[in-house]
Amino acid sequence: MSNRLEWPHEFERTPADERSRNNNFDVSLSKAFDDLEGELSRLDVDDFRYSFDARKRKRDRRPYARANPDDPGFVLRWSMDGEQYAVACDQFSRLRDNVRTVGLYVREKRKMEQRPVVTGESEFANARLPPADEEPIAAEVPPHEILDVDPNASDSEVRRAFREKVKEAHPDNGGSTDGFQRIQSAKESLTAHSSGGER
Numbered sequence: 001m002s003n004r005l006e007w008p009h010e011f012e013r014t015p016a017d018e019r020s021r022n023n024n025f026d027v028s029l030s031k032a033f034d035d036l037e038g039e040l041s042r043l044d045v046d047d048f049r050y051s052f053d054a055r056k057r058k059r060d061r062r063p064y065a066r067a068n069p070d071d072p073g074f075v076l077r078w079s080m081d082g083e084q085y086a087v088a089c090d091q092f093s094r095l096r097d098n099v100r101t102v103g104l105y106v107r108e109k110r111k112m113e114q115r116p117v118v119t120g121e122s123e124f125a126n127a128r129l130p131p132a133d134e135e136p137i138a139a140e141v142p143p144h145e146i147l148d149v150d151p152n153a154s155d156s157e158v159r160r161a162f163r164e165k166v167k168e169a170h171p172d173n174g175g176s177t178d179g180f181q182r183i184q185s186a187k188e189s190l191t192a193h194s195s196g197g198e199r
Contacts, residue, residue, distance in 0.1 A: 005053040005073050007088060014090045019072070022097040029096040033062050036103035040078065043110055046178050048078035049141065052095060058145070067095055074098040076106070079178075143186035155191050162187040 007013065027035070040048055050056075052074050054067040073090030087105055089098040144151045147161040165183045169175035 003053070003055050004051075005071055005075065006051040007073060007075060007090075008086050011086075011088050013073070016071075019091060019093045021094070022092045022101075025097055025100045027096070027100055028065070029063065029067065029099065030065055032096055032100040032103060036076070036099060036106065039103060039106045039110055043078075043080065043106070046079040046081075046176055047141075047182070048076065051075040051077070052099075054095065061145075063095065069095060072098055074102055076102050143189040146182060146186035147190065149190070153190065158187055158190045 025032070050061060052063055052067075053069040053071040054063040056062065057064060071090070072093055072095040073088065074095060075086060075088040077084065077086045079085070087102050089101045089105075091101065092098050142151070144153065147153075147158060147165060149157055149161045153161070162183060166180065167173060169179040169183050
């Protein structure tokens, strides 16, 4: 789980001395993340991950509440319908304001996408990453985090967590094939490294 900012190489950075303080957002860092995740849920993305220069909490991959790193940049990457996307913001001097800006961007684009007009491309086309950057988002999430188990969990704990997760993720229950395969791969990875446990 990386605690450093992974800024997409093709995106320009805002020079540190040109970043401004934003006093228009009356939200906490936690609320900014809540709203952003709400938008991602409405978009029905396959998977997503954050990148920022601060320690991440294990339970939800968010920064701690008072995080305000020297580099306040924020990157959101997500996969949807087989495509990889990224949106980044470092215009403001506080991480909270950059997270909020990305959340508002996603909300506006999602609403535009739902308008009954026909355009040449998806509203998110400008956020689509070029093929060179199309490594699966899920590749960076450790298997034990996918299943919400301890890194040293026993085979039986892994299988129990897998059974719970797969109920929701299975395509027959409304889940996605990608989500199901991700959980299956996490289980196989964790049980393959155990010694002598039943598979």
